[in-house]
Amino acid sequence: MSAAPLLALRRIAKSFAGVRALRGVDFELHAGEVHALLGENGAGKSTLIKVITGAHQPDTGEITVAGQPVSELTPASAQALGIACIYQQPALFPDLTVAENIALRLESLGALGRVRWSARRTRAAELLARVGATISPDAEVRSLSMPEQQLVEIACALGAGARIVIMDEPTASLTQKEQHLLFSVVRDLRKNGVGVIYISHRLEEIFALADRVTVLRDGESVGTHPVADMSEGALIRYMVGREVAQIYPPAESAPGEVALALRAVGCASSGVRDISLEVRAGEIFGLAGLVGAGRTELARVLFGLTPADTGEVLLRGQPVALRSPQDAIAHGIAYVPEDRRRHGVVLDLPIAHNMTMAIHRRLFPTTWLRFGAERSLALDYIRDLAVKCSSPDAPGGSLSGGNQQKVSLARWLATKPRVLILDEPTQGVDVGAKSEIHKIIRGLAKDGLAVLLISSDLPEVLGMSDRLGVMRGGTLTAIFPAGTDAHTVMAAALGQAEKGAA
Amino acid sequence: MSRYFRELSVVGALAALLLGLAIFAPAFFSPQPLLSLVTREAPTLVVACGMALVIISRQIDISVGSQFSVCSVCAGLLAARGWPLALVLPASITMGALLGAINGALVAGLRLPSIVVTLATMVTLRQGLNLVRQGEFVNMPDAIQWFGLPQATGQLVLVALSVALLIALALAMRHLAAGRFVYAVGTDAEASRLAGIRPQLVTFLVFVFIGALTGLAAMMNIVQSPQVQPLSGAGLELKVIAAVVVGGVAISGGRGNLWGAFAGLLLLACVSPALTHLHIEAYWEKAIQGAIILLAVVADGLRSRKAGN
Numbered sequence: 001m002s003a004a005p006l007l008a009l010r011r012i013a014k015s016f017a018g019v020r021a022l023r024g025v026d027f028e029l030h031a032g033e034v035h036a037l038l039g040e041n042g043a044g045k046s047t048l049i050k051v052i053t054g055a056h057q058p059d060t061g062e063i064t065v066a067g068q069p070v071s072e073l074t075p076a077s078a079q080a081l082g083i084a085c086i087y088q089q090p091a092l093f094p095d096l097t098v099a100e101n102i103a104l105r106l107e108s109l110g111a112l113g114r115v116r117w118s119a120r121r122t123r124a125a126e127l128l129a130r131v132g133a134t135i136s137p138d139a140e141v142r143s144l145s146m147p148e149q150q151l152v153e154i155a156c157a158l159g160a161g162a163r164i165v166i167m168d169e170p171t172a173s174l175t176q177k178e179q180h181l182l183f184s185v186v187r188d189l190r191k192n193g194v195g196v197i198y199i200s201h202r203l204e205e206i207f208a209l210a211d212r213v214t215v216l217r218d219g220e221s222v223g224t225h226p227v228a229d230m231s232e233g234a235l236i237r238y239m240v241g242r243e244v245a246q247i248y249p250p251a252e253s254a255p256g257e258v259a260l261a262l263r264a265v266g267c268a269s270s271g272v273r274d275i276s277l278e279v280r281a282g283e284i285f286g287l288a289g290l291v292g293a294g295r296t297e298l299a300r301v302l303f304g305l306t307p308a309d310t311g312e313v314l315l316r317g318q319p320v321a322l323r324s325p326q327d328a329i330a331h332g333i334a335y336v337p338e339d340r341r342r343h344g345v346v347l348d349l350p351i352a353h354n355m356t357m358a359i360h361r362r363l364f365p366t367t368w369l370r371f372g373a374e375r376s377l378a379l380d381y382i383r384d385l386a387v388k389c390s391s392p393d394a395p396g397g398s399l400s401g402g403n404q405q406k407v408s409l410a411r412w413l414a415t416k417p418r419v420l421i422l423d424e425p426t427q428g429v430d431v432g433a434k435s436e437i438h439k440i441i442r443g444l445a446k447d448g449l450a451v452l453l454i455s456s457d458l459p460e461v462l463g464m465s466d467r468l469g470v471m472r473g474g475t476l477t478a479i480f481p482a483g484t485d486a487h488t489v490m491a492a493a494l495g496q497a498e499k500g501a502a
Numbered sequence: 503m504s505r506y507f508r509e510l511s512v513v514g515a516l517a518a519l520l521l522g523l524a525i526f527a528p529a530f531f532s533p534q535p536l537l538s539l540v541t542r543e544a545p546t547l548v549v550a551c552g553m554a555l556v557i558i559s560r561q562i563d564i565s566v567g568s569q570f571s572v573c574s575v576c577a578g579l580l581a582a583r584g585w586p587l588a589l590v591l592p593a594s595i596t597m598g599a600l601l602g603a604i605n606g607a608l609v610a611g612l613r614l615p616s617i618v619v620t621l622a623t624m625v626t627l628r629q630g631l632n633l634v635r636q637g638e639f640v641n642m643p644d645a646i647q648w649f650g651l652p653q654a655t656g657q658l659v660l661v662a663l664s665v666a667l668l669i670a671l672a673l674a675m676r677h678l679a680a681g682r683f684v685y686a687v688g689t690d691a692e693a694s695r696l697a698g699i700r701p702q703l704v705t706f707l708v709f710v711f712i713g714a715l716t717g718l719a720a721m722m723n724i725v726q727s728p729q730v731q732p733l734s735g736a737g738l739e740l741k742v743i744a745a746v747v748v749g750g751v752a753i754s755g756g757r758g759n760l761w762g763a764f765a766g767l768l769l770l771a772c773v774s775p776a777l778t779h780l781h782i783e784a785y786w787e788k789a790i791q792g793a794i795i796l797l798a799v800v801a802d803g804l805r806s807r808k809a810g811n
Contacts, residue, residue, distance in 0.1 A: 186728075304697075326700070335696065337696050344693070344696070346689050346690045346697075348756055349689060357697040360679035360682070
């Protein structure tokens, strides 16, 4: 540690069109260190990363790499200095093989641009072995899972001789097992003297992996601390500048009649099979499980996107056919999808249009749009859900992740549903907005909605659910009451427990 | 204000052109030639309205020229057989809607790319028409010409009809839920589906709609002359696509409006008469129109690059 830090940033500031995204960030990364970067959405993490990778030029401030001041960082010079970034969504070419993808990043053209296939394959195999991946260099990237693609990205970074590796929410779409694999790769990198900047919203990962943590708030670094000296509560306090008093709001009312009942529901095309469960009005039924366990697939069955081909669905005791989203909406089912950036909110359309999108026939029976009614509905939801926006006319894309999620939620609340399916409602949402969304969800249940909550965030699904189902391999393997401990649920998700009691 | 900057800049360019003509060639504004010019462009405006919808929904239809020819010939033959206007008009619109439904079924039903589908139907319809008709003209009965009205009145009717249609459609796109569905599907079809909209149905109907409008436009064209030429629609697709793009409708879907398309069409349509009145060689027409299109596309490209940054 006595040597100059691998990367040092001093008083970095950056403004966009008068908005100060960074207002003086200090940051140091040493060789052989995993340094976590933490902050709410909008705190400036992505801007800071773009400064480090040369995508943005800072307005003021100094950058030194291994003690050498760097006057102007461009993407190319950053790469030459050994800076690499692994994004949440790997940017690989799906139709090319792993070896070809690695070669595209690393090879320069030989004489006449001749491809030396065997050397290319050997190189890829070597790099993949270094990150502990058992992936064939000849596999098409399309056929790889998300974590395998991330490993390929890391292999590229190593092959390029990266000394500074930035990982931006690398575990967002990974299962527990895949996370462990990734963690061991990160630890290997650390052992080999690479400096890792690790960004994640999941505090437990930071405690498991990082040596030091720097917290950003409103574009400023509010402190760097050894992780060993920190507690979760203290970290959250640093991030939001206030205590989040009660992380999960408790149930306040007894559930009512059965709103949604599934009897041996299955859908061959999406791999969902033999699911029976009941959700009562006023109840939050959590669905835990590993990624790929079939939870989103079940939601898509209930919303009529991939209709069920076996079993039956009953709403308030009546069997219903859910052949299309229109059927589902007509029966009072609402589905707030995961991956809101792609499908939850139409980013180019104004907030108000987004909010009324699912209710045109109801709000506008003549289908003649009444802009006044639309605006007042939008303003109501903006107020009720505390959406932070300049106006209902602002495009959905101008909002932060948590606020987009609220818009997506508002669209479905406007349909006055009886059953609300939430798919990863707080994925990629900062801590403050997360607890707001939790309060909203609990409030909706209190108002009599039956809520089906799909979440890969184990503390969230444990804390929020009145009952908790665990899915594995396309079917429901266990149902637990509230207050079940994380270990039992995780064991069930991994398939290591016998059937739980309802 | 800045939201409509793109449309306003086209209007500005049009105003500048008209102002220039007012100063250097006031003869351009003498009523009769001007009315003839506007009447000639009335059918194009109708098709351009349909094309704006298609492009907003992130599709394209390059078969409109062939559809136009087929509808013209069919309507002409029916009229020549003595069908009254009150039947020929709906027949032409239905013919167009059917042709549009073929495109729509292939694009929305089989999820084929619209550029390929409509390229195929464009060639098939055009060559099929050539084969059947061998390039023969159809002579029209007098009762059909100018709807049986005096020419000046007929011209006014055509212009009024096309402008009324433009206004109605522009209002519908803004005020009807259906119009908003077209924008939503053009911006993000999957997100629209998750919001309970049927993107495939919207796409299908948009193709049927442009077909029906093309059928109407064909009718508005054949009433203007004593004969129907079998290739009357050749090149129409390029003209309307150019007008729509110049008018600020994003070729990537979801953005733009009919007023812009209208301004774009007028701007392009004024080039040729302006050259005549300014005594510039007519050969420049296509080059100037091409330059305008290029300018529009470059402006859009620069704008979206700026927005993406």
